[in-house]
Structure formats: structure tokens, C-alpha cells
Amino acid sequence: PTAASGGLNPSEKDRQRPLPKLPLTRLPGWPTEFPENLTEHREQVLQRHWPTLHDKHVAEIAPFVWHHRGIAEELQEKAQSPDREESEWAYREMARLGVVPYYGERANASFVVLIRNRELDEFRTSMRQLEDRFNRKYHYPYLFLNDEPFSDEFMQMVAASTTSNVTFALIPRDHWSLPDFIDEQRAERARKQMAANNVIYGGSLSYRHMCRFNSGFFYKHPLLRNVDWYWRVEPGVDFYCDIDYDPFKYMAENGKLYSFVIALKELEATVPTLWEHTLKYMKERNVTSELLQYFVGRTGNYNLCHFWSNFEIASLNWLRTPEYQSYFEYLDQAQGFFMERWGDAPVHSLAAGLLLRRDQVHFFDDIAYRHAEITHCPDTTSSVELGLKCQCPLGVDNFDNHSDSCLPAWKSYEPNTWSLKDT
Template structure:
């Protein structure tokens, strides 16, 4: 009897040891391969979000690959894809294969991507026609639905409800630097609510009545005690300076948009019809909505995340940081220090932020002396524009104040000129070869046609001769 109890006890202890050993083994597996970085089980309650159409698949795959290579292959955050139409099988299969975390696919409700009943659709469509050639996307209905959806509905989608943080990623963007830390954990631990890489001025023609609507809203609801009005206005809210964060890149706390304040704010704006009768973008709406309820310290400039959404690039001028994070971007094309087109100087000033290491005042004035935003669509155009400015500065035609005096700038321009010359010669050679190829093809085609005609004539002559011979035989 005693022996049986001892055996049973030993067996139970053996089972316990097996369980403990298994637990230790599982923990070891979990920790293996993290190299002292983040343990997957410690990920934040966060997700990456992309609004995309089926036809944007390959542009989106480039974005996914870029972010996976630079960040997500270390942390494996899940990815949510949203579309106003059902995703194709190809889209789902290709994106699932590319993402290191899990993927989810959501259909946008019709009421979030259509005219609300308080919008005069005939008036709206008439405005689209009127604005088609006034500014970019002026005539596009779908662009307005997208801006309205991003402004007031994306965070209400069922798939996003479980999450606290999100990272917005669009098709056709690129990430230039390794991101070796969990950005979501950074946001939580540092009590940040909204992260960005680019701050710029909005085209005032697209939002003529937006600030009037904001002022009307504040006159009814009041301005929260915690706010960042200084970023939006230099005269305590009388006017809007059009500064905003470029919302195609956002790392943010969803609770900003879920707040009662923002819900009331968006609904008030939406009722004015500005998304349709004008062309209010989600970037200024998000920026204003966040700045009216968050203090300056809740915003974070991700200087270390090299990012490009054509035609704008953000690339740190900090050499140490750029080398440490293996950045492949050219700091010469960093948009943020461009005083007349960027709001970053203003952001740093009003948020009492120290200038980043290597920061320079890189001014792009107009040739007439008044500030404007040059419509630069590529790095090539950017360099051409700068080259023109420096040539005119050298000749004394214009005076440029505050332009960064980089010793390597002229060298960079010379290199660029050489590349342009080489490219032009290559294109000239290719055009010549193409012209010669087409000429040869044309001559060959004409030769073939001539041979075919001659052959047809011979065949016809032969047939006529045979017919005549046959007729002659019949007559005899």
C-alpha cells in the first residue's frame, strides 16, 4: 500500500517536471532569434493600416516590402487593408505572402464612401467641373470620398475597433532607414499621441472656408484647455496658417479620433459640405482636430524615419543617425528644412523643440522674391530648380537669404549635371537607334510588300496565261 503511494507520488512529480521542462522550452523558443530586441508577445496593441484599391496592388507591394524590410520583419505587426470594393483573390494572396504578421481585409460601408443625404449632389458635381483645372484632384469625386473617409470614418471600421495605435501606409511610398525599435512602444512609453515625418503648408485654394467652419465650431463648443493652437495660428485662432502634418504617414493613437471632441468636430465640418463643395483634405482636418485637443508635447517628429511619398522626401541631415540606421536617402532632398514650403521650422519653434543635429535652413524662394510652393514633381526637377537659383544668386540677379551653404553642394550639382548630360546622350542615342530600327523595319516591310505584290502579279499573269491556253484548247 505504502509502496503504491510512493510510486504514484513519483509519477505525479515526474509529470510536473515534464510540464515545467516544456514550459521552459517554450519560453526559450519564444526568446530565440529576438537578439535582445522585442519579444513578440510584448507587442503593443497596434496595427498597420492601408487604404488601397485592387489596381494599386503592385504599388502597395513596394510599400509593404519597404516597411517589412526596414521595420516589420523584426516586430511582425498585423496589417489591415481597406477598400470600397471587394478585394481580388490576387490582392489578398500577394499581400498575405508579403506581410510578416497576420492580414485582415475590410470592405468600407457604402455610407462611409458616398454622398450623405445633406449634400446637394448636383451642386457638388458642378463644383467638381469648375475646380477640375484649378488644383490637383479638383475634379475628382473619389478623392473627396477618400479624404472624408480618412477624416471621419476609418477608425470606426470594425477591424480597427480592437486596436489603440495605428500606422498608416499608402501605396507607392518608401522607407529609407532601418527602424530598430518598436515605434508603438515608443509612443506609449513617451506619452505621445500623434507621430509624423513631414509638416507643410496646404494649398489655401482647396480650403477657403475650412477655418471659418472651425471658428464657428469653437464658438459653440469652446477650445479645450489642452491644445496646440500655436501651431495652427499665430494670432490666437483668428486666421489659419495652413500648416498641417502630411497624413499619408501617421503613427497615432486612435483615441484622438474616438474622442467626443473629435466626433463633434468632424460631424460639424461634414455638415458644411466642405469635403465636396471645396476639396478639404484629411491632412488639415486631422491636424486641426488633433491640435485643438492635444498639447504640443503629445506630437512627435520621427526624424529618424526616412520616408518618401512622391514628390516629397523626408531624410535626416544627421550623418551619425543616417549611418547608424543605414539610410539610403539623400539628405539634400529633405523637404523639411525648406523654409518657404515646410512648416517644420514653425513646429520646432512653437513646440520649443531643439533643432535636430545637422539641421540647415534650406530656403526655396521664388525668383520674384515672394514665397511660394514650387510644384516639384521629382528630384530631377528639384535639382534643376536649385541650380537655377544658385546660378542667379551667383550672377546677382536675385538675393537668397538663409540658403544652406554646403561645401559639397556645387560638387553635388556638378555630379548631377554630368548625370543629366549622360542621361541626355543616352536618350539621344536610344532615340536614334529607335528611329533607325523603325526605318529599317519600314524598309523591310515595304520590301516585303513589294515582293508580295510582284509575286501576286506573277501568279495573276500565270493564271491568265493558263486560262487563255485552256480557252484556246477548248476552241480547237
């Protein structure tokens, strides 16, 4: 299959689109003047609109930080200038001040956060860093998803952490429930067995719903229908370096469809038959691949390498291709999301192996990231040279050099057309 093409060249598209009029308000009844007192204004807006927003369970808080009336008005005028360069400059300047999102050259993208109410505090640390290190300049919106209603506290605290749009939404019931072809009792026995074997999350049903949702459903959420790119963010992660460019645009402009910062070995007990089903799928559908061999171990088995999906910047259009869909559905029918404990990380990774070329997968070396006890940092000399303003903790192991890291194998991997005959 060829690259999913939708949305691959947003900068060209943006260039042809007339500049939008500045959205002074996003919700009916909002003042069109720049408010004198921001805190008060924000309070009023929340009080006035919160009940209805909450009722619908979908809230959109527009950016309403107007720094300085005079500057903003002048810039706003310049933004409408027929001189392309001047207007782009004005937009960039306003984005820098946090007055508007930068429409001119941004990608059509969103952060996507699947999360529970009780993870608010850990998420705020992730979000604070992401905002300070990157998004305060770019103003990409956030979409928060939950299988249960978000609490008022959660929505208010999160909305207060950014001037970008935030949307809170429920997951459709049928994206988070046992499919009817699953025998509930068998599934329960499988969970008990895995828990008895001390497999992490082995006994958890909700974890399995989460993995299946992230494998085959999140990108179908109605609120992402017109969005091309996503960046997955989890609670409790750290971003240690400034991100001084737009990774979404990098992906779009360089023909990338999937990306990672950490690649490692999966726990075998969670995916005993995933590889076998993947090969069966490959055979049935006659897929040839130049990347799957990256995942082949010495004896033709799965080497358990996968891209860690708690960080992910990737193309929604790729996940929405019939090819990805059919692979997911094949795996779903094989029942391993419930009878085993297939993670979305190996599923996304093997899908990339089947469907993408090596050059469509990007390793973001310059995004320093920690999830749980695993950290990736660019090496010190290069991060200093690149001026990334990093704060990678001293003495913390860079996972890149660890024996369980699949990064060295990635770096030395040569694209290779591979077929079942080679197993």
C-alpha cells in the first residue's frame, strides 16, 4: 500500500486558503472587546457557560488571553494585510504573544489524551511541560477522551493550564465494550490465569479495553473526523527539552506517517500469538513489506520490538486507511485483545511494519521524554549544540543504550523487501 495521502501537505493547502478573520469570540455571548481584567473575565466566562457546556459534555474553551489591547489591534490589522509576508509575520507575532493560534502555517492536528479523572494531577505536570516547552507558541488544541464523564474539577483545571482550545468528550459505548464474539467467561478465565502468572495488568479488563480502544477506535472519534494528525499524551510523563519547531509540520513535510521516541521489547506473556496472527494476515492478504523484518527475531519469531505508544505523533489518515482497518479487524477477530493482553503499542508497530516504509516512520531524537522509569534524551553534546535547553536529570540512564532498547536495531535497519518465504 502507498502512503495515506490525505493531509500530507497542509502547508501548501494553508498557503492557498485565505487568512481567516481573527476569532475574537468562539462562543455566543462572549465580549468582542479585549477584557481589561483577564482573571475576572475568565471567571465570568466559566460561570456563564460552564453549566451548558457540561450538560452537553463537550466543552470548548476558546483562547481568551488578550495581552495588550494596543498591540493586539495593530497586529490584527497587519494580519489582514494583502502583503503575505507582513500578514504571516503578524500571525506569528500574535501566536507568540498567546493572542491567537497561528493559523498561517500550522498543521491540522490535535493532542489526544485518553485519561481518567483521578489522573488530573499527574496530567497537569505533563501538560505544563508540554505547554511551556512547545505548545504555548503553537496553540494546538487538546481532545480529552474518557469512558466516564469528566468531573468539573478536571475540566476546569485542565482548561486553566492552556490558552488553546480544549474539548472534553465521552467515548462511544461500542468503542469500549466486549464485542459479542467474545465469550465473557473464557475471557475472565484468561485474565485470572494471567494475574496468577503475575503479568502486569494481567487481571485488568479496563486495561484491555484501553489497549483495544487505542488500537482500533480512538481515531474514529467524531471529533477527530476532520483532523489529520494527532499527538498522544499521557499523565505523568516529562518533556525535558524545548521543542522549537513544529513536529506535526515536520511529519507532514517529510512524508512521515508514524513516529516514536522509545523503542523496546514487549513482555512476551502479553502477546503469545500476536505474531502468528500477523503472519497469517500477511499471507491471506498477500502483503509485502519492507519494514516487517525489523520485527523478526533470529528464529523467525517476533523479536518483541515495538515503538512505545504512550508517546506518538502520527497520521490519523493512515490509521483510517482500509489497510490499517482490515489489519485491526483481523486481530480483533483473533480475540487476543481479551484472551491475551495485546497492547496498542505492538499493534501499531506491527501495522507500521506491514504497511509503511522505513522512511515513513520517524525517530524524534530531539524530543526528550520520560514515561515511567524509561527516559530518552538526545545525547548531551548534541542537545547543547542544538540549543535545546534540556533538563535531562543527571545520572538517569538513557534507555537508548540499554540492552532492551530496540533503537540500535532501528538505526542500523536497512529497508528490506521481506516475504513469508524468508521465515
